[in-house]
Amino acid sequence: MRLWGRARRRADDNESGPETEVVGKRRKDRGRSRLVSGALMVVTLAIFTERGRGAIRSVARWLDARVEGFSEPESRTYSHFFAPVFGRLYRGVARDVIAELEARGRMNKATIVDLGCGPGDLALELSHRLRGSRVVGLDLSPSMMQLASRHATTDGRLRFIVGNAEAMPFTDRSVDLVVSTLSLHHWKKPAAVFAEVSRVLRPGGVALIYDISVLSLRTSELETIARDVGLDPDALQRERVKGGFGARLFVRFRLEGPEIEDDRES
Numbered sequence: 029m030r031l032w033g034r035a036r037r038r039a040d041d042n043e044s045g046p047e048t049e050v051v052g053k054r055r056k057d058r059g060r061s062r063l064v065s066g067a068l069m070v071v072t073l074a075i076f077t078e079r080g081r082g083a084i085r086s087v088a089r090w091l092d093a094r095v096e097g098f099s100e101p102e103s104r105t106y107s108h109f110f111a112p113v114f115g116r117l118y119r120g121v122a123r124d125v126i127a128e129l130e131a132r133g134r135m136n137k138a139t140i141v142d143l144g145c146g147p148g149d150l151a152l153e154l155s156h157r158l159r160g161s162r163v164v165g166l167d168l169s170p171s172m173m174q175l176a177s178r179h180a181t182t183d184g185r186l187r188f189i190v191g192n193a194e195a196m197p198f199t200d201r202s203v204d205l206v207v208s209t210l211s212l213h214h215w216k217k218p219a220a221v222f223a224e225v226s227r228v229l230r231p232g233g234v235a236l237i238y239d240i241s242v243l244s245l246r247t248s249e250l251e252t253i254a255r256d257v258g259l260d261p262d263a264l265q266r267e268r269v270k271g272g273f274g275a276r277l278f279v280r281f282r283l284e285g286p287e288i289e290d291d292r293e294s
């Protein structure tokens with residue numbers, strides 16, 4: 029009996045180290061999953077109140093502004109896993125762009141700029157559909173531009189440049205249409221970008237800026253931007269996205285360029 033007891037005690041002694049570790053790890057895991065469930069519960073409850081949604085938006089925007097220009101691994105991940113998911117969005121946006129150019133009689137020789145173009149899927153779609161136009165993709169991230177450059181054409185009809193939307197390398201009134209998808213919520217200074225877009229738009233031109241609705245600018249914020257940068261509030265609008273491509277998920281901002289008569293007068 030004594031022998032058995034001693035042997036048992038020795039076995040207990042040997043097991044007590046790893047067992048304590050396992051119990052400690054289990055406790056830690058349980059604590060972590062409680063924390064995650066608690067955070068999820070707070071987020072779920074917050075969605076039902078305007079103030080909660082505002083808080084979620086602020087946190088998400090703060091996080092997004094930290095990745096304004098995508099690093100190399102982020103660019104590669106985005107290009108391989110995220111951009112292919114948005115194929116329908118790009119095709120829908122391309123249809124909108126064509127409709128706008130048609131309505132404005134600018135189907136031929138239009139200059140189109142895709143702001144924050146990322147790996148260039150939309151710019152490519154546009155250049156396929158608008159053979160007589162020039163498409164320029166502009167993005168802050170050199171690694172995104174490296175990925176997009178594979179689509180560039182040798183005749184310069186489709187090209188990609190590294191640049192900040194806050195200070196575009198284009199002359200005043202030189203662009204017919206500015207388009208952008210899913211980039212706005214990354215912009216550190218959206219007001220500066222809207223001022224820049226307004227500077228480069230030709231008379232009769234237009235900007236169509238698509239973004240993720242829940243992360244993007246509210247109407248009141250848009251009004252403040254219009255006031256701050258001296259834009260006509262009627263020229264800058266927040267619109268619902270029509271049609272089938274995730275109408276509720278996305279929102280569109282429209283900025284009209286100067287009126288054509290203005291240009292003739294000046």
Ligand SMILES: C[S@@+](CC[C@H](N)C(=O)[O-])C[C@H]1O[C@@H](n2cnc3c(N)ncnc32)[C@H](O)[C@@H]1O
Nearest residue numbers: 096097098144145146167168169192193209211
């Ligand atoms: C989520 S990606 C969207 C890419 C692409 N437009 C699409 O729809 O797939 C956002 C892109 O905006 C770019 N970006 C963010 N802030 C920018 C700025 N101030 N000027 C130019 N590009 C910017 C980022 O580098 C990134 O490539």
